[in-house]
Amino acid sequence: MRFHADNSTLGEKMECIKVKALLSSKESIGSVCVKGWIKTRRDAKTFSFIEINDGSCLENIQVIADTNMENYETIKKLTTGSAVSVRGEMAPSPGKEQAWEIHAKKMDVFNTAPEDYPLQKKRHSDEFLRTISHLRPRTNKYGAAFRIRSELSFAIHQFFHERGFTYIHTPIITGSDCEGAGELFQVTALNLENPPKNNGHIDYSCDFFGKPANLTVSGQLEAELLALALGDVYTFGPTFRAEDSNTSRHMAEFWMVEPEMTFCDLKGDMDNAEAFIKYVTQYIVSHCGSDLSLFARFVDKTLMPTLENIITTEFIRIPYKEAVDILSGVKDRFDYPVDFGSDLQTEHERFLAETHFKQPLMVYGYPKSIKPFYMRVNDDDQTVAAMDVIVPRIGEIIGGSQREERLDILEQRMTETGINLSDYWWYLDSRKYGSVYHSGYGVGFERLMMMLTGISNIRDVIPFPRTPGNIEF
């Protein structure tokens, strides 16, 4: 949609320009029109400095409004947060902080923000801003985060597109509790106040799908089916976990990227995962420099070196057993013991990434006893072809594996882990008809955002976070 300013008083046609385009201009465009929200106003004797932001970039455009303007008295009372339209001449700014400014000829007010507008010209705590999630996108920090979120989404699609992957859509509503992992959100059209019953139990044959249904916890199983037809595929969509998790790294609703590659072993899986992380990091560094600089300045002083390190350094790859050996050699540091056969604790992962190697690493070859049924069993019959990518500060950002393509072994593993084979007849069919070796992984999109921005709470990298007890907005 194109916006045209009402030029009745100026008698000329003028198209609205985004602040980003205006500020990046090499020379004056002359007469311009800008629409946005007032960030701050400073009054001089015969004029006001008004900074306007339209969300197109972090920076504001400074507008000079002087007493000659017909509605100067109104302009002088404009508050932070008010929505305005400005027309005037683009001119070089004598000030140090900006190259361009607008000498206003006309300023129209769409709507003023009363004095109780919660966002002030000062730093607010993330906790407070979370209580006003409907307004926080207007702050510098959250505006920058959500622009980066958009660019990151684009970079992800571009990475896979360049490599010939097919973007697929897997269902949000599923009939199977995939992987038996975590608590599920049930989806129902039944009247919960008075559900139909049969022998004292809820009669799901009367429900919408004729059986219980849930929100997906992963698109992986369906992605495998598409991969076994289209080659390399990926999904990128919302995922739901009803876990009562209260941490800075978990949400009930989050976005996940899940590539699945045929004729690909664990090494190929790790190669792709490393290339993926490096690619999107490089993309954000090259395309979001201005927004990123805010995080480097105010959120994480070490952000830029950290990102450079991710881009340029080859990720360490060590077998799980070696990781256990390293951790076992560390005395008097961990609350939880390290021993072969149990999963690495968060403190262990962070020690490896932050203290021992000081860079991203991949741990592979976990004991099969702690991993799901679909991971390929290694020849030792003790470990599976699983891998985790661990980065400093965040911990696990990617979890993946080569999938078990041998029907008999897969069935055995499912039986061992208590999964009803008949519910997964369609998944097993993929191993019956033309089964091939294949691999994939899952990336937590929000954790990737945390890594790229230095934001330490996952609730601050998504506009409206869903966590236990929080469904406002």
Next chain:
RNA sequence: UCCCCAGUAGCUCAGCAGGCAGAGCAGGUGGCUGUUAACCACCGCGUCCGUGGUUCGAAUCCGCGCUGGGGAGCCA
């Protein structure tokens, strides 16, 4: 779900060996200035999270609850 910490003005926070509730910012008024989270002066601002209790007296001490944060588990 478990462990720890916190809740005081619109916001950020001080006050807490129990004795009239404070500052900065924001807001208002005036001044000054091509200013940069502008500056100077003055003005107003409170269910001290809720609820029981101890006490002559509780923001301050104790119990319970609610909310938020940090850590853990689960994982992305």
